Amino acid sequence: MKDSQKLIVATLILIAIIILEEFKAFNGINSYFLFHINLRNNLLIKFITDTASLEAFIIYMAILYFGQAILRKNVTKNVVSFIIAIIISMIATLFIKAFTMVPRPHEIQPHWSLLTSLINADYFSFPSGHTVRVSVLAFYITYVFDTTKQSKLRYLSWIYALIIMYTRLALQVHFFSDLLAGIVLGVWSSLLVIYFENVWKKIYDFIFKKIKILNIK
Numbered sequence: 001m002k003d004s005q006k007l008i009v010a011t012l013i014l015i016a017i018i019i020l021e022e023f024k025a026f027n028g029i030n031s032y033f034l035f036h037i038n039l040r041n042n043l044l045i046k047f048i049t050d051t052a053s054l055e056a057f058i059i060y061m062a063i064l065y066f067g068q069a070i071l072r073k074n075v076t077k078n079v080v081s082f083i084i085a086i087i088i089s090m091i092a093t094l095f096i097k098a099f100t101m102v103p104r105p106h107e108i109q110p111h112w113s114l115l116t117s118l119i120n121a122d123y124f125s126f127p128s129g130h131t132v133r134v135s136v137l138a139f140y141i142t143y144v145f146d147t148t149k150q151s152k153l154r155y156l157s158w159i160y161a162l163i164i165m166y167t168r169l170a171l172q173v174h175f176f177s178d179l180l181a182g183i184v185l186g187v188w189s190s191l192l193v194i195y196f197e198n199v200w201k202k203i204y205d206f207i208f209k210k211i212k213i214l215n216i217k
Contacts, residue, residue: 003195010188017181021100021126026177034105039170049167052130057086074217077201081193082140084200089132089189094121096185102126105172127181128174134161135186144194 001009020026039045050056061083068075098117103109104125112120122129138157141148148154165182168174193200201216208214 003191007188007191007195010184010191014181014184014188017177017184018096018100021102021177021181026175026180030175030177033169033176034172037166037169038172040172042170045167045170049130049164049171052134052164054090054129054133057133061086069213072217073213074215075213077197077216078140078144078146080204080216081144081197081200082136085136085140085190085193086133088193089136089186090129092185092189093127093129093132093182094118096127096181097121097124100124100126102175102178105175125174126178127185128165128168128178129182130168131161131165131174131179131182132186132189134164135183136190137161139187139190144190 064079065075065083068079095118098114098121101110101112101117102125103123107123107125110117110120110123117124138154138161141157142154143149148157161183165179168179169176204216
């Protein structure tokens with residue numbers, strides 16, 4: 001299947017999940033997991049889930065990007081692509097949260113304007129930002145990064161992603177549908193960045209052309 005076809009399929013699946021969420025089609029399975037998994041006071045679960053926080057990923061990306069720039073005197077296309085995919089995925093997550101306005105478990109349904117919802121997007125549950133980030137990471141380790149896509153690390157990356165998803169359910173800060181949407185959104189964001197590589201690469205080269213250690217090689 002071509003990249004364009006993969007992107008179209010991922011887009012249609014993402015739209016379908018959002019529509020189903022709007023029609024509360026996942027209420028049954030969401031209630032099931034919410035009732036059966038509750039480890040809100042478990043410190044180990046909280047520590048594990050924090051390894052996939054936005055702050056943690058900013059640190060990971062900074063180390064990966066600037067570490068590569070310093071050691072190689074340039075950066076690779078795949079690393080830049082990964083960072084852009086994370087950024088795109090977080091922007092998409094922000095807007096979907098604000099649009100759907102699904103409150104987290106045990107929270108009340110607010111009635112805010114779109115602008116207020118955007119400002120307070122973290123109040124909302126759908127989709128799970130943690131799941132989106134680890135899905136992008138697992139996708140790149142499995143299919144994009146040359147040093148990992150043929151190694152056992154690709155399996156470990158998805159195991160890690162599943163563990164993070166479990167922690168989000170166990171802490172009761174997300175519903176099952178949030179995780180489902182997060183996986184699809186993470187893959188969709190990755191495919192989008194890969195498909196439009198020629199576009200973002202030209203912009204990147206124009207911005208950083210005078211900073212040699214940040215040039216893509």
